[in-house]
Amino acid sequence: MLWWLTFKLPYTLIQVALYVDDEIKVKAKNKLKDLFGENIDTTEIDNKLGR
Numbered sequence: 001m002l003w004w005l006t007f008k009l010p011y012t013l014i015q016v017a018l019y020v021d022d023e024i025k026v027k028a029k030n031k032l033k034d035l036f037g038e039n040i041d042t043t044e045i046d047n048k049l050g051r
Contacts, residue, residue, distance in 0.1 A: 025049060 032040055 029042055029045070032042065032045075
């Protein structure tokens with residue numbers, strides 16, 4: 001069963017990487033603002049995302 005995970009895990013990570021685009025990143029940032037308010041500082045997140 002372990003051999004199956006060695007093939008499935010990289011495939012799953014590639015699918016996630018292809019799904020997360022700029023639109024998803026904006027939705028996530030907006031969700032943070034909804035949860036924590038408009039005054040949330042997202043500069044560290046923006047820097048890590050290369051914005």
